[in-house]
Amino acid sequence: MKVPGRRRGAEVTKRRTLWQWVSLVAANLYALPVLKHLPYPFLHCYACPLAIGACPVGTVQYFLALGRVPLFTLGALGAIGAWWGRRTCGWLCPFGFLQELGHRLGRRLHLPVLRVSNRHAWTRWAVAAVLVVALPVALHEPWFCKLCPAGTLEGGIPWLAIDPGLRQMVGVLFGIKVAILLGLLAAVLVVKRPFCRFACPIGLFYGLTNRFSHQHLQVGPRCTGCGWCRDLCPMDHEVWRDPRSSQCILCLECTRCRHVRLAQHGTETGTPSAPGHPLTGPFRPGEHEAPGPSRTVR
Amino acid sequence: MNWRTGKIVLILAVLAAGLGAARGELALIYRNAVTLCLSCLGLTP
Numbered sequence: 643m644k645v646p647g648r649r650r651g652a653e654v655t656k657r658r659t660l661w662q663w664v665s666l667v668a669a670n671l672y673a674l675p676v677l678k679h680l681p682y683p684f685l686h687c688y689a690c691p692l693a694i695g696a697c698p699v700g701t702v703q704y705f706l707a708l709g710r711v712p713l714f715t716l717g718a719l720g721a722i723g724a725w726w727g728r729r730t731c732g733w734l735c736p737f738g739f740l741q742e743l744g745h746r747l748g749r750r751l752h753l754p755v756l757r758v759s760n761r762h763a764w765t766r767w768a769v770a771a772v773l774v775v776a777l778p779v780a781l782h783e784p785w786f787c788k789l790c791p792a793g794t795l796e797g798g799i800p801w802l803a804i805d806p807g808l809r810q811m812v813g814v815l816f817g818i819k820v821a822i823l824l825g826l827l828a829a830v831l832v833v834k835r836p837f838c839r840f841a842c843p844i845g846l847f848y849g850l851t852n853r854f855s856h857q858h859l860q861v862g863p864r865c866t867g868c869g870w871c872r873d874l875c876p877m878d879h880e881v882w883r884d885p886r887s888s889q890c891i892l893c894l895e896c897t898r899c900r901h902v903r904l905a906q907h908g909t910e911t912g913t914p915s916a917p918g919h920p921l922t923g924p925f926r927p928g929e930h931e932a933p934g935p936s937r938t939v940r
Numbered sequence: 941m942n943w944r945t946g947k948i949v950l951i952l953a954v955l956a957a958g959l960g961a962a963r964g965e966l967a968l969i970y971r972n973a974v975t976l977c978l979s980c981l982g983l984t985p
């Protein structure tokens with residue numbers, strides 16, 4: 643049944659998946675290690691044998707363990723967040739992409755979707771405060787890295803495969819790391835992006851910038867709160883309740899509904915920054931009629 | 941909060957990044973990134 647206000651097709655998904663593949667390949671162009679002077683704008687382990695950049699979380703912990711403030715890393719990520727909000731999570735991060743692929747596999751296998759509320763996202767604060775800040779400052783060791791599932795998948799396992807000499811060094815901590823990774827891989831089959839929503843310090847950092855970023859979402863006044871966008875959303879977010887939520891990764895999946903659009907500074911006044919562009923243009927009056935009564939959501 | 945706040949954050953962030961680069965942080969980032977930390981990977985003898 644055609645419901646007014648809904649766009650058919652998933653051009654956004656296709657475009658985003660292409661960006662995610664390109665980013666995955668670009669982040670692992672071993673031939674360009676000189677870029678290891680710079681942090682990636684997302685979580686990607688610099689212990690990965692193919693990595694070309696530095697992991698921002700690992701870098702922050704390293705600086706804190708040395709008793710220094712990581713000005714460059716925080717500044718670079720802050721600048722990216724101020725412009726794009728959390729968009730790199732939605733379009734570029736390989737570990738976020740992996741979780742989405744896992745969830746798509748779960749859909750293919752007809753597994754149920756376990757809805758875990760974003761109300762529990764406070765866990766990100768606990769992870770960041772304890773593992774990224776407090777323990778590295780107090781014990782001078784990067785404790786997030788010691789448990790990080792991205793590090794296990796991208797660094798630990800590949801190095802064990804490449805270098806047989808390392809295998810005799812596998813200990814209890816490696817077993818814990820593998821258990822965390824396996825738990826996460828099982829969870830992504832039924833839960834949308836669990837690591838991004840409840841654990842990742844970079845997502846937490848970028849999420850704060852969503853409140854004032856240049857690019858952000860807007861929900862039109864005719865939204866009925868039908869919840870279709872939540873089904874589309876890889877973060878299980880109800881965009882009509884809070885278009886600038888820290889949980890939104892600006893993936894734009896929900897812009898398949900005509901009531902949601904990507905806005906940039908200037909578009910609020912009705913002046914689209916990219917005239918004719920379906921995602922940045924104004925709400926379209928003719929296609930804007932929703933089934934059910936209209937109400938103001940903001 | 942709005943884009944006015946965002947602009948201030950953007951300027952401060954760029955200044956912080958510039959200051960960090962001037963203090964030689966890029967070399968530290970590189971040194972850390974090319975050093976394989978085995979204990980972080982859970983590999984201890």
Ligand code: SF4
Pocket residue numbers: 685686687688689697698699700701786787788790791792793794797980
């Ligand atoms: S282990 Fe995780 S946090 Fe540490 S450097 Fe690797 S990806 Fe980054």
Ligand code: SF4
Pocket residue numbers: 684685730731732735736737738739837838839842843844845846
């Ligand atoms: S929140 Fe998810 S997508 Fe964003 S950096 Fe962390 S792992 Fe990547």
Ligand code: SF4
Pocket residue numbers: 732859871874875876877878879880881889890891892893894895896897
């Ligand atoms: S609210 Fe929309 S843009 Fe934000 S993460 Fe969900 S689907 Fe993507």
